[in-house]
Amino acid sequence: MDRIEEKICQIIDSKKDEIMAFGRDIFCHAELGYKEHRTSQKFVEEMEKLGLTCETGLAITGVKSYLKPKGSQEGPTLAVIGEMDALPIPNHPDAWSETGASHCCGHNAQLTGVVGAAIALCDPEVAQAMGGNLCFMAVPAEEFVDIEFKSQMMKDGKLGYGGGKCELIRLGAFDDIQIALGHHTFPGADYGIYNSSSNGFVNKTVTFQGRSSHAADAPHEGIDALNAATSAMVNIALQQESFRDEDTVRVHGFISGGGTAVNVIADHVTMQYSVRGKTPEAYLDAAKKVDRSLKAAAMATGCGVTIETMAGYMSGVVNPDTQVLESVLQDLDAMGPYHHRRDMLTHATGSDDFGDVATLMPLVHFCTGGYVGNLHNPDVRVEDEYLAYVVTAKIFALTAYRLMKNGAEKAKENIEHYKAPMTKEEYLAFMDGMQRTETVDPEPLPIVGKE
Numbered sequence: 001m002d003r004i005e006e007k008i009c010q011i012i013d014s015k016k017d018e019i020m021a022f023g024r025d026i027f028c029h030a031e032l033g034y035k036e037h038r039t040s041q042k043f044v045e046e047m048e049k050l051g052l053t054c055e056t057g058l059a060i061t062g063v064k065s066y067l068k069p070k071g072s073q074e075g076p077t078l079a080v081i082g083e084m085d086a087l088p089i090p091n092h093p094d095a096w097s098e099t100g101a102s103h104c105c106g107h108n109a110q111l112t113g114v115v116g117a118a119i120a121l122c123d124p125e126v127a128q129a130m131g132g133n134l135c136f137m138a139v140p141a142e143e144f145v146d147i148e149f150k151s152q153m154m155k156d157g158k159l160g161y162g163g164g165k166c167e168l169i170r171l172g173a174f175d176d177i178q179i180a181l182g183h184h185t186f187p188g189a190d191y192g193i194y195n196s197s198s199n200g201f202v203n204k205t206v207t208f209q210g211r212s213s214h215a216a217d218a219p220h221e222g223i224d225a226l227n228a229a230t231s232a233m234v235n236i237a238l239q240q241e242s243f244r245d246e247d248t249v250r251v252h253g254f255i256s257g258g259g260t261a262v263n264v265i266a267d268h269v270t271m272q273y274s275v276r277g278k279t280p281e282a283y284l285d286a287a288k289k290v291d292r293s294l295k296a297a298a299m300a301t302g303c304g305v306t307i308e309t310m311a312g313y314m315s316g317v318v319n320p321d322t323q324v325l326e327s328v329l330q331d332l333d334a335m336g337p338y339h340h341r342r343d344m345l346t347h348a349t350g351s352d353d354f355g356d357v358a359t360l361m362p363l364v365h366f367c368t369g370g371y372v373g374n375l376h377n378p379d380v381r382v383e384d385e386y387l388a389y390v391v392t393a394k395i396f397a398l399t400a401y402r403l404m405k406n407g408a409e410k411a412k413e414n415i416e417h418y419k420a421p422m423t424k425e426e427y428l429a430f431m432d433g434m435q436r437t438e439t440v441d442p443e444p445l446p447i448v449g450k451e
């Protein structure tokens with residue numbers, strides 16, 4: 001480590017209590033995507049304490065804060081990105097009573113890491129030693145949940161995409177960024193490089209329209225939307241053998257509403273489905289099979305069906321240049337007591353809108369532990385706050401510094417060598433091409449015995 005890098009570590013360690021307190025505060029005040037108003041405000045306060053100004057309200061709650069005045073520097077701008085949102089898991093002991101949300105995916109550690117890194121990187125001597133510019137970003141809505149809310153916002157013209165980074169790309173918030181640095185939490189006691197591929201997906205909001213009737217006296221006069229939903233689930237499950245193993249297709253969903261009373265035939269059932277796969281070709285094929293399954297269920301039961309398709313996230317694209325991050329983790333290994341875990345590079349069958357960022361620019365992505373329990377589960381706890389928050393801040397800061405020192409030499413190399421799969425225009429056209437609503441009208445037969 002050079003002298004500046006040692007200084008970065010010293011600054012972060014000297015502020016470790018503040019950093020951990022910030023992480024704990026965000027953990028206990030979890031908010032859902034595009035509703036992270038308190039979280040966003042807390043981030044702004046931290047940036048302003050460092051003397052930085054903020055652009056706020058980007059994709060509703062997103063924030064950008066530049067290390068040096070925007071546009072004042074030659075060379076690339078590196079985004080140091082932390083997500084703000086949480087999950088609707090109200091039975092977590094630290095779920096916030098106001099929102100019913102909890103940080104069971106550990107995004108609070110990402111945001112805390114960015115705040116901790118900013119404290120060190122804003123030191124005048126440290127800032128001076130870097131070329132280009134840094135943009136500390138708090139981004140909304142990584143979890144693809146609370147779909148009814150997002151769908152309504154889209155219908156009202158207040159939102160284009162369900163994913164926060166996708167929306168930021170659409171709105172131009174990434175137009176002045178050339179390279180990105182991101183993080184994710186994982187359960188365990190180590191850290192690792194997380195430049196792995198992941199599944200892309202589309203989301204389906206499904207509504208079956210039936211006809212109610214007395215469930216005991218005259219069920220034959222009704223059209224049971226729950227029967228259509230049951231049939232759809234079976235049809236979808238039976239598609240399984242049509243998927244290739246290497247495409248890692250995942251189709252999973254739930255009934256989000258259906259039925260009102262045991263003695264009333266349900267006239268209305270809503271479902272949510274995610275259709276994921278390793279490549280757009282794979283998940284768009286699976287999505288067609290899901291549509292087919294839904295329509296077949298509607299036809300078999302006489303129900304109508306509306307299928308609202310929302311673009312999800314791109315399949316994660318791998319930036320092969322992990323040299324700088326590797327060197328940072330090696331140095332941390334030497335300091336102990338944590339270790340570089342090298343098994344985090346397998347394909348992830350989940351999805352992440354960091355994949356959308358990586359579609360346009362190189363992404364350097366790492367993970368840190370400090371949590372126990374299974375992500376997206378109410379048993380998630382922060383067991384080691386120093387690792388979860390402070391080490392995360394150090395990796396963010398040291399990696400950003402090493403990419404940007406010597407006139408941003410390493411960042412420039414990475415940008416030059418990276419083969420982005422799409423331009424922004426191609427990306428937006430691809431995303432928009434997936435978003436549609438399709439309706440099949442009900443085709444009820446005349447009721448036997450009735451005029």
Ligand SMILES: [Zn+2]
Nearest residue numbers: 105107142184
């Ligand atoms: Zn997550």
